[in-house]
Amino acid sequence: MRQHNLAAVLEIVHKSRGVTRAQITRELELNRSTIGDLVSQLSESGWVVELWDETRTGVGRPSPLVTAANQWLVAAINPEVDAVEIALASLGGEIVDRKRVEVDQPTASEVASIVANEVSAMEESQTGSKVIAAGIAVPGLVRTSDGVVRLAPGLGWKDQPLAELVSEALGVPALAANDAHLGSRAELSFGAGQGADSIIYLNGGPSGIGGGIVIAGNPVGGFAGYAGEVGHISVNPEGEVCACGATGCLESIVRRADLVARLGLSHPDDDQLDAAVLNAVGQADGKELRSWVDQQLTWLSIALRSVVNLLNPERVVLGGYLASIWKGASEAQRTKALDQALSVSAEGVEITVAALESQRLLVGAAELAWDDVMANPIESLKSVT
Numbered sequence: 001m002r003q004h005n006l007a008a009v010l011e012i013v014h015k016s017r018g019v020t021r022a023q024i025t026r027e028l029e030l031n032r033s034t035i036g037d038l039v040s041q042l043s044e045s046g047w048v049v050e051l052w053d054e055t056r057t058g059v060g061r062p063s064p065l066v067t068a069a070n071q072w073l074v075a076a077i078n079p080e081v082d083a084v085e086i087a088l089a090s091l092g093g094e095i096v097d098r099k100r101v102e103v104d105q106p107t108a109s110e111v112a113s114i115v116a117n118e119v120s121a122m123e124e125s126q127t128g129s130k131v132i133a134a135g136i137a138v139p140g141l142v143r144t145s146d147g148v149v150r151l152a153p154g155l156g157w158k159d160q161p162l163a164e165l166v167s168e169a170l171g172v173p174a175l176a177a178n179d180a181h182l183g184s185r186a187e188l189s190f191g192a193g194q195g196a197d198s199i200i201y202l203n204g205g206p207s208g209i210g211g212g213i214v215i216a217g218n219p220v221g222g223f224a225g226y227a228g229e230v231g232h233i234s235v236n237p238e239g240e241v242c243a244c245g246a247t248g249c250l251e252s253i254v255r256r257a258d259l260v261a262r263l264g265l266s267h268p269d270d271d272q273l274d275a276a277v278l279n280a281v282g283q284a285d286g287k288e289l290r291s292w293v294d295q296q297l298t299w300l301s302i303a304l305r306s307v308v309n310l311l312n313p314e315r316v317v318l319g320g321y322l323a324s325i326w327k328g329a330s331e332a333q334r335t336k337a338l339d340q341a342l343s344v345s346a347e348g349v350e351i352t353v354a355a356l357e358s359q360r361l362l363v364g365a366a367e368l369a370w371d372d373v374m375a376n377p378i379e380s381l382k383s384v385t
C-alpha cells in the first residue's frame with residue numbers, strides 16, 4: 001500500500017512538473033499528514049524537493065510546492081539510420097543534456113557502445129546526479145517484454161536484443177519500444193496531445209513513418225504490440241517498392257531523404273530541417289518547392305483519410321519531417337487534408353504538429369525508462385550503488 005501511494009505521489013509530481021502538497025492531498029483523497037509523510041520519504045530518497053513560497057501571504061497555512069529533484073536521471077536513446085541521439089532526462093519530462101552522434105547505419109552493438117561512452121560523459125557533467133535506467137525509442141517493431149527489435153527495415157535489423165545490449169553497456173535496466181508509440185506517449189503527457197484522449201501520432205524519421213495510436217486513453221498495440229504502421233499504408237498501388245517489400249507504401253513516397261535532398265542539406269537534425277523548410281518555402285523563388293511540399297501533403301492526406309475513417313481520433317499529431325511538411329504546405333492544401341475522409345469521421349478532428357518538436361522521441365524514451373523505477377520508487381533505488 002505504501003509503495004503504491006509513493007508511486008502515486010511521484011506520478012503526480014512527474015506529470016504536473018510541480019504541484020503543491022495541498023493539490024496532491026486533494027487528488028489522492030488521502031489525509032494531509034499521510035501525504036506529508038509520503039512526500040518526506042520521497043524527498044529523503046532524492047526524488048523530490050519541497051519549496052516553500054516565502055512571498056505568499058494571506059489566510060491559511062501555505063502549502064509547499066513539490067517538484068522533481070535532479071538526483072535520479074534516466075538515459076533516453078533514439079538510434080536512427082544517420083545518427084544516434086542520446087539524452088539525460090529528469091522527472092517531469094525535462095531533457096537536461098543531449099547529444100547527437102552521426103553514424104551511418106549503426107548495428108545494435110555499435111549503438112550500445114556509443115551509448116556507453118556518451119552517457120558516462122554526460123553523467124559526469126551532472127554533479128550529484130545518477131542515471132538509474134534507460135529507455136530506447138526504436139524506428140521499428142519491438143517486442144517490449146524483452147526489448148528485442150524484431151524488425152527495423154531502415155536500420156537493416158532483425159531480432160536484435162537491443163535493450164539487453166544497452167543494459168549491459170550502462171549497467172542499469174533498459175527498456176525499448178517503437179519510436180512512434182513513445183512519441184505518442186510524450187505528446188500526450190507533455191505536448192500537443194494534452195487534454196485529448198484519442199490521438200494518432202505520426203512520426204516522420206530518417207528511416208520512415210511510424211504511428212502511435214491512443215484511443216479513449218488506451219494505447220493501441222494490437223495482438224502482439226506491433227500496431228500503428230501508418231507508413232506502410234498503401235497510397236499508390238503503382239508506386240515504388242518500399243523497404244518492406246510491398247508497393248506504394250506512404251513512407252516510400254513521402255520520404256525525409258527527398259526533402260533533405262531538395263533543400264541541399266547533408267545530415268540535418270530535425271531542427272535544422274524544419275528551419276530550412278520554413279525558410280525555403282518563404283523565399284520568392286520557393287514556388288517549385290512549395291508545390292512539391294503541397295504534393296507531399298496530398299500523399300500524406302490519402303493515408304490520413306484511412307486513419308481517420310478507421311479510428312476517428314480527436315487529434316492527429318505530426319512529428320519530425322511530417323511536421324515540417326505540414327507547416328511548409330499552403331493553407332489551401334492543409335484545409336483540404338481531410339476532404340476525402342468521411343465527413344462525420346473527420347468532424348472536429350484537429351491536425352497539429354508535435355509540441356515537443358525534436359525532443360519528442362527522447363521524452364518518450366524517458367517515459368518508458370521511468371515506468372518500472374517510478375512504480376517502486378524506494379525499492380528500485382536499492383540496486384543503485
Ligand SMILES: [Zn+2]
Pocket residue numbers: 231232242243244245246249
Ligand atoms: Zn512498406
